[in-house]
Amino acid sequence: MIRINQGNSSTKMLRRVISVAGILGIHHLLSPQAAHAYLDPGTGSYLFQILIAGLIGGAFALKIFWRRIWLFFSRLFSKKGNDDRVNK
Amino acid sequence: MTALINDGTIASSFRDPDGFLFRSGRVLYRQVNKVCRQDYRLLADSGLYQSLVGDHLLIPHQKADLGLARTAEAFKIIRPETVPFISYPYEWCFSQLQDAALTTLAIQQRALEHGMVLKDASAYNIQFLRGKPILIDTLSFAGYTEGQPWVAYRQFCQHFLAPLTLIAYTDVRLARLLRDYIDGIPLDLASRLLPGRSRLKFGLLSHIHLHARSQIRHAGMGAPPTGGRGVSRLALRGLIDSLSSAVRGLRWKAEETEWAEYYDRTNYSPEAIESKRRLVKEYLSAANPDVVWDLGGNIGDFSRLAAARNARVICFDADPAVVEKCYREEKKSEKSSLLPLVMDLTNPSPALGWAGRERDSLAARGPADLIMALALIHHLAISNNIPLPMIAEYFSSLGRWLIVEFIPKEDSQVKRLLATRKDIFSGYRDEEFERAFSEYFSIQARSPIQGSRRILYLMGPSG
Numbered sequence: 001m002i003r004i005n006q007g008n009s010s011t012k013m014l015r016r017v018i019s020v021a022g023i024l025g026i027h028h029l030l031s032p033q034a035a036h037a038y039l040d041p042g043t044g045s046y047l048f049q050i051l052i053a054g055l056i057g058g059a060f061a062l063k064i065f066w067r068r069i070w071l072f073f074s075r076l077f078s079k080k081g082n083d084d085r086v087n088k
Numbered sequence: 089m090t091a092l093i094n095d096g097t098i099a100s101s102f103r104d105p106d107g108f109l110f111r112s113g114r115v116l117y118r119q120v121n122k123v124c125r126q127d128y129r130l131l132a133d134s135g136l137y138q139s140l141v142g143d144h145l146l147i148p149h150q151k152a153d154l155g156l157a158r159t160a161e162a163f164k165i166i167r168p169e170t171v172p173f174i175s176y177p178y179e180w181c182f183s184q185l186q187d188a189a190l191t192t193l194a195i196q197q198r199a200l201e202h203g204m205v206l207k208d209a210s211a212y213n214i215q216f217l218r219g220k221p222i223l224i225d226t227l228s229f230a231g232y233t234e235g236q237p238w239v240a241y242r243q244f245c246q247h248f249l250a251p252l253t254l255i256a257y258t259d260v261r262l263a264r265l266l267r268d269y270i271d272g273i274p275l276d277l278a279s280r281l282l283p284g285r286s287r288l289k290f291g292l293l294s295h296i297h298l299h300a301r302s303q304i305r306h307a308g309m310g311a312p313p314t315g316g317r318g319v320s321r322l323a324l325r326g327l328i329d330s331l332s333s334a335v336r337g338l339r340w341k342a343e344e345t346e347w348a349e350y351y352d353r354t355n356y357s358p359e360a361i362e363s364k365r366r367l368v369k370e371y372l373s374a375a376n377p378d379v380v381w382d383l384g385g386n387i388g389d390f391s392r393l394a395a396a397r398n399a400r401v402i403c404f405d406a407d408p409a410v411v412e413k414c415y416r417e418e419k420k421s422e423k424s425s426l427l428p429l430v431m432d433l434t435n436p437s438p439a440l441g442w443a444g445r446e447r448d449s450l451a452a453r454g455p456a457d458l459i460m461a462l463a464l465i466h467h468l469a470i471s472n473n474i475p476l477p478m479i480a481e482y483f484s485s486l487g488r489w490l491i492v493e494f495i496p497k498e499d500s501q502v503k504r505l506l507a508t509r510k511d512i513f514s515g516y517r518d519e520e521f522e523r524a525f526s527e528y529f530s531i532q533a534r535s536p537i538q539g540s541r542r543i544l545y546l547m548g549p550s551g
Contacts, residue, residue, distance in 0.1 A: 038104050039208050044303030045242035049327065050319055051302075052294050053237065056330045057323025 097158065100446045104208070106227045110158055117152055118226060120164040127204075127230050128164065136202035136229065145195050147171070147217070147224045169217075171224060172379070172400050176447055177211040177247065178266040179429040179437060181411040182255050182340040183419075184221070185263070188214040189248035189335045191221040196238070197328050200321070204229045209240035211247040211272070212447075219424025235318035238327065242303075245295050246272025249334060253296060254278055256338040257286045260408045263430075270441050275300035291334025342409035359539035367535050368393055368462070368491060371546040374532070375489040377457030383433055383486075384464035388414040388426060394460070395426045402456075404431035433464075434472050451485050459487035462544075466495045469516055470505045476515065476524035484528035490547040494521050498541050518543060526550075 041049075098109040098116075106124035110117055120128050131137045140146035149166040156165045177185060188211055196206045207230040214221050238244075247266075250273040254262040258281055265273050279300040286292045319327070356364070368390055372380075380394040385403035387410050395401045403426060405411050414428035431437065431450065440447040461483065468474045483490055495502055497516060506513075522531060522545075529547035536543055 038106070039239050039243060041237065041239045042242045042303060043309045044306035045245075045299060046237060047306055048299050048302035049237045049241045052298070052330075053319040053323040053327040056294075056326040057320060058326075060326025060329055061322055063326075063329075 100212070100441065102442075104225075104227060108158075112156055115167065116170055117156055118149070118166050118168055119158055119162050120166060120227065121159075121161040122163040123161065124227060124230075125163045128227070130204060130231050131226070131229050134202040134204060136199060136204055137226075139198060139202065140195060140223070144217075144220060144222060145191060145198070147215075147222055147226065149226055166226065168224065168226060171215045171217055171222075173402055173427060174448065174453060175216060175402075175427065175429055176266075176437065177251070178264060179431060180263075181408050181415050181428070181430055182252065182260065182263075182342075183412055183415050184216065185211070185248065185252055185255075186335060186338065187419075188221045189244075189252065190332065191223070192244065192248065193328055193332045193335070195223055196240075197325070199229055200232060200324065200328070203232050205232045205236070205238060206240055209244035209247060211266075216427050219418050219421065219427070232321075234321060237319040238324060241327070242275075242299075243272060244331065245275060245299060248272075249292075249295055249331065250275055250278035252335060252338050253286060253292055254281060256340050257282050260340065263408065267437070267440065270446070276304055289334070289337065291330055291337065295331060295334055340412070342412045357539040360537050360542070363538035363540075364462070364493075364542075364544065365390075365393065367537065367544045368460070371491045371533065371544070372397055372399075372458070374546060375458050375491075375548070377489060379456045380458045380460060381454070381456040381487060382460040382462075383431075383483075384461065384467070385414075385428070386410050388417070388428055390460060390462055391426050391428075394458075395424070398425065399457075401426045403428045404433070406430065406432040406434075433468065434474070454486045456487040458489040458491065459483055461490065461492045463493055463495060463501070465492065465521070466499075466502050466505060466516075470502065470513055473512075476521055477527065480525040480528045483525075484550075488549045490525075490529055490545070492525070492545050492547065493537070494518055494543045494545065496541050496543075 096110045096112060098111065100109075102108060105121065106127070107118055107120045110119065137146065141148045147168045149168040152165040152167040154162060154165055177188070180188070191214060192206070192209050192211075196209070199205050206228050208225075208228055210225075213223055213225040213228060215224050216222075246269075251263050251266055254265070254273065262281065265277075275296055279297045282292075282296065287297055372394055376397075377394070377399050380391070380399045380401045382388070382391040382394070382401060382403045385391045385405055386407075388401075388403040391401045391403040391414075403411075403414055405414075405428070408430050411428045411430045414426075418424040418426050418428065436450040437447070439445060439449045439452065465476075465479065468479050469476055483492075496518060497503070497506070497511075497513075522534075525531070525545070525547060528550055530550045531545055532548045533546040534543060
């Protein structure tokens with residue numbers, strides 16, 4: 001089954017940062033757009049989503065960036081390790 | 089039989105104007121209305137349908153004759169693959185609900201990649217097919233517009249995150265709130281029932297506690313103001329990722345319950361267990377059922393004997409811990425034909441929802457070809473004071489054939505039940521048992537279980 005990306009140790013510290021950022025920024029509300037659907041999103045839910053998604057979005061961008069750096073170095077070192085083994 | 093409205097429309101399929109389900113003969117169809125023509129085409133043209141069906145995340149369908157349409161609004165008629173047994177979130181164990189939640193989020197993420205979104209996130213749109221959760225509502229997709237918030241965010245939190253968190257942090261029995269609250273557990277209620285430590289997790293603090301506070305604060309405010317900023321695509325992806333982390337981070341450790349360790353504490357000798365297994369296999373072979381309901385099936389040991397014969401088996405038990413154990417075991421197999429569900433037979437799932445027809449009762453989803461009731465009768469008759477004729481009558485409404493075990497008063501398990509109460513069960517004898525059940529079934533076979541005083545019966549339809 002397809003699953004959303006699993007967290008790893010590299011993102012744990014980042015999550016803590018996200019937590020603090022989220023709690024600090026929680027009273028900042030933005031103006032939303034109208035939703036067009038048969039389901040009522042609920043005014044409170046709608047406004048809250050815009051707020052929380054804004055906060056999470058920033059942190060998510062950071063997470064993707066962090067993961068790419070992590071991936072780059074882990075590939076670099078694993079490649080180096082493989083090369084070393086081949087050279088032996 | 090699923091509740092139908094007079095024209096064959098499925099009674100649970102009325103909220104979404106984009107279409108509805110109906111039956112023609114014994115076949116299930118879905119009418120796609122003209123109003124969602126664009127979204128329906130986009131589902132195919134964007135490649136999302138193929139992608140989801142290919143990964144068993146969405147129920148596949150075939151095109152059907154438009155002449156079958158029930159109303160003039162019809163644009164297409166499709167014939168989705170049939171889900172043999174419809175189960176409801178209040179019948180699922182923790183891991184089933186968690187897997188259904190993660191499947192919903194995975195579908196939403198995939199939809200976003202194809203320029204679409206899930207326009208609802210109802211737990212009732214997920215069913216278990218061959219042991220895996222799958223979306224059964226083909227019309228749940230709408231085109232994505234940049235900046236548009238996820239319209240189903242509230243529904244996802246109420247249907248999935250709130251009950252899962254209540255199970256993980258407070259008590260597994262709170263999952264039954266889903267039976268009362270058909271559109272998911274209100275977040276203010278969940279927030280009040282959760283312990284303070286649940287606020288230490290960012291996902292739970294935000295998606296449940298602060299979300300609930302926002303709902304209360306803006307209650308009665310009317311339509312939200314428009315024209316300002318919405319939710320960017322990246323932020324929406326972040327929201328899905330955050331919900332996924334919150335759901336994935338929840339754990340429920342099935343503590344040792346009365347039944348979770350049943351097979352370790354049972355009074356069966358190895359000889360008796362072997363004899364019982366042999367007899368059950370023999371009776372299953374004689375009845376040759378396609379659909380088996382194992383009532384009080386515990387962790388599914390005997391259900392698996394039926395599943396091994398290629399029967400579709402539902403293993404019901406009142407204890408969420410044993411259902412959890414059974415589900416985790418079944419998840420290991422690639423294509424399971426055994427679905428474990430939480431069901432208290434002394435208070436089985438009733439018909440629920442609008443006009444009492446949106447969600448079917450347990451009996452309305454039957455009858456099964458064969459019912460198994462092993463080591464169960466004494467709990468119903470003695471622990472719950474249910475007279476034997478009433479048990480026989482109810483069983484006959486659930487299935488045509490019956491494999492049933494009678495455990496006499498001399499058995500240590502029955503002695504244990506009677507140890508703390510007055511024995512008012514003078515009629516609890518095998519002759520009375522046979523008399524009561526003969527009113528509704530015909531007894532085909534009766535065999536003592538070797539190494540015990542128990543008797544195993546095979547009963548067929550009467551007359």
